[in-house]
Amino acid sequence: MSEVExxxxxxxxxxxxxxxxxxxxxxxxxxxLEIRIRPAQGGPGRPFVTTMRTPGNDEELxxxxxxxxxxxxxRSDLRSLERPVDPRIDPELRSNVMVASLVPEAHARGEKLExxxxxxxxxxxxxxxxxxxxxxxxxxxxxxxxxxxxxxxFAMPERLREGQSVFSKTGGLHAAGVFAADGSLLAxxxxxxxxxxxxxxxxWALREGRLPLAGRILLVSGRASFELVQKALVAGxxxxxxxxxxxxxxxxxxxxxxMTLVGFLRGGSMNVYAGAGRITAP
Amino acid sequence: MSEVExxxxxxxxxxxxxxxxxxxxxxxxxxxLEIRIRPAQGGPGRPFVTTMRTPGNDEELxxxxxxxxxxxxxRSDLRSLERPVDPRIDPELRSNVMVASLVPEAHARGEKLExxxxxxxxxxxxxxxxxxxxxxxxxxxxxxxxxxxxxxxFAMPERLREGQSVFSKTGGLHAAGVFAADGSLLAxxxxxxxxxxxxxxxxWALREGRLPLAGRILLVSGRASFELVQKALVAGxxxxxxxxxxxxxxxxxxxxxxMTLVGFLRGGSMNVYAGAGRITAP
Numbered sequence: 001m002s003e004v005e006x007x008x009x010x011x012x013x014x015x016x017x018x019x020x021x022x023x024x025x026x027x028x029x030x031x032x033l034e035i036r037i038r039p040a041q042g043g044p045g046r047p048f049v050t051t052m053r054t055p056g057n058d059e060e061l062x063x064x065x066x067x068x069x070x071x072x073x074x075r076s077d078l079r080s081l082e083r084p085v086d087p088r089i090d091p092e093l094r095s096n097v098m099v100a101s102l103v104p105e106a107h108a109r110g111e112k113l114e115x116x117x118x119x120x121x122x123x124x125x126x127x128x129x130x131x132x133x134x135x136x137x138x139x140x141x142x143x144x145x146x147x148x149x150x151x152x153x154f155a156m157p158e159r160l161r162e163g164q165s166v167f168s169k170t171g172g173l174h175a176a177g178v179f180a181a182d183g184s185l186l187a188x189x190x191x192x193x194x195x196x197x198x199x200x201x202x203x204w205a206l207r208e209g210r211l212p213l214a215g216r217i218l219l220v221s222g223r224a225s226f227e228l229v230q231k232a233l234v235a236g237x238x239x240x241x242x243x244x245x246x247x248x249x250x251x252x253x254x255x256x257x258x259m260t261l262v263g264f265l266r267g268g269s270m271n272v273y274a275g276a277g278r279i280t281a282p
Numbered sequence: 283m284s285e286v287e288x289x290x291x292x293x294x295x296x297x298x299x300x301x302x303x304x305x306x307x308x309x310x311x312x313x314x315l316e317i318r319i320r321p322a323q324g325g326p327g328r329p330f331v332t333t334m335r336t337p338g339n340d341e342e343l344x345x346x347x348x349x350x351x352x353x354x355x356x357r358s359d360l361r362s363l364e365r366p367v368d369p370r371i372d373p374e375l376r377s378n379v380m381v382a383s384l385v386p387e388a389h390a391r392g393e394k395l396e397x398x399x400x401x402x403x404x405x406x407x408x409x410x411x412x413x414x415x416x417x418x419x420x421x422x423x424x425x426x427x428x429x430x431x432x433x434x435x436f437a438m439p440e441r442l443r444e445g446q447s448v449f450s451k452t453g454g455l456h457a458a459g460v461f462a463a464d465g466s467l468l469a470x471x472x473x474x475x476x477x478x479x480x481x482x483x484x485x486w487a488l489r490e491g492r493l494p495l496a497g498r499i500l501l502v503s504g505r506a507s508f509e510l511v512q513k514a515l516v517a518g519x520x521x522x523x524x525x526x527x528x529x530x531x532x533x534x535x536x537x538x539x540x541m542t543l544v545g546f547l548r549g550g551s552m553n554v555y556a557g558a559g560r561i562t563a564p
Contacts, residue, residue: 008530013558016551030529247312248290269298276295
């Protein structure tokens with residue numbers, strides 16, 4: 001993590017059976033981030049969405065979230081990302097606000113999303129008669145040539161843990177990591193929200209000009225939800241692995257999109273819920 | 283759980299080292315629920331919010347979510363909850379939509395929330411100069427007389443697990459339970475989303491005329507986020523306990539609201555992050 005310490009010290013009353021001590025403890029920091037989109041004519045920007053996140057890598061989080069929502073489609077759609085300069089905003093709150101300036105086409109997509117189908121109230125799935133309609137028409141097809149040996153996948157959770165901060169190894173923060181096909185860890189981001197951790201790695205890839213992430217593997221420390229598979233799909237990731245369980249809709253979307261979805265990747269074993277063809281047979 | 287099976291059967295390729303078998307497996311069902319609010323003059327209703335949830339207890343989920351957002355403030359604010367009758371909606375999708383009819387005052391609150399500060403883009407925290415401003419001005423103060431013996435708390439995680447379905451005991455679903463001060467379990471709800479599980483128990487309480495939940499204890503199977511503590515606060519719960527870690531903002535809000543917040547409640551031990559006075563000393 002950069003910029004900000006993702007851990008806050010606190011005092012707790014620790015009870016163990018009949019024993020009671022007061023001692024120091026650490027908590028994962030959770031703070032709101034308000035993402036504002038600045039109009040073409042300038043100004044303080046309009047609130048677009050707020051997410052509860054762990055501070056650190058905010059630029060990546062904003063870039064990744066706007067990309068996942070289809071507001072920006074490439075690095076050049078994002079003109080700038082900055083803290084607000086509006087003097088009406090309390091200086092102490094500036095670190096919880098990020099203002100994005102977009103090229104006109106991206107700005108129009110953001111406004112359309114806000115107006116027609118505001119995030120949160122927009123249902124990308126309810127009105128669809130089948131899961132295939134959820135896949136964006138302009139989605140880049142996932143790479144199909146990739147083949148991975150299971151041993152490489154089995155080694156990834158340990159690599160992810162090694163890359164995490166001491167605190168998050170205790171389970172205080174979710175982690176998302178992007179791996180190359182040879183098993184090397186390319187990027188790792190942490191957050192109290194697993195969707196934020198994925199947005200951060202996607203934002204990293206966008207800002208580094210590495211999208212789509214064809215031939216890469218996404219590993220998440222927790223479960224795999226529909227939203228997470230959807231974000232991976234937009235980023236072009238052909239393989240998603242989770243240390244814990246996927247949901248039914250996550251497995252359905254992965255199957256329909258031709259993505260490989262691995263769950264319960266731990267202790268040298270795993271379940272493959274979709275796209276087993278990318279994993280070499282024994 | 284009622285109505286719908288929260289578990290979906292699937293086939294997986296299970297790899298364990300060099301061995302590979304194809305076998306049956308079970309997944310937690312995740313499906314979208316679009317919540318619509320019907321205007322006073324009737325009609326199909328306008329989309330208010332969509333949440334990804336595990337089907338089952340949808341009426342409770344909708345009631346609890348509208349209550350947590352301040353749209354409805356009592357049972358009588360909610361005139362009816364029903365599946366859509368609009369013939370344009372695919373019959374297969376009806377189970378993913380719920381239409382709420384509200385009394386005019388509640389309807390106006392819903393519209394205000396949509397118009398001014400749409401859910402998801404509304405930041406209830408960013409613009410506040412301190413955590414105390416997050417607490418609703420009309421929030422019922424939490425009960426202060428309650429005293430609980432630690433042994434009762436230590437026994438609750440096992441009671442929660444006993445009450446869960448066989449599947450969710452494996453970790454496939456989050457659980458939220460409301461306990462009486464004598465340690466008995468009053469209500470238990472499950473969901474892929476922990477916030478949904480809490481909305482479901484709050485909706486249960488609302489529909490049963492049991493709000494505020496003064497003198498009750500909320501136990502959640504996972505972590506405690508800010509949002510979760512906020513929902514518990516609105517429901518008047520003086521004690522929130524989590525099997526896993528709280529976030530910094532969850533602990534801050536609990537402290538400010540005079541709520542008891544317990545984390546890592548497992549194996550006969552716990553950490554008390556706020557309001558330790560309600561737990562009897564050794």
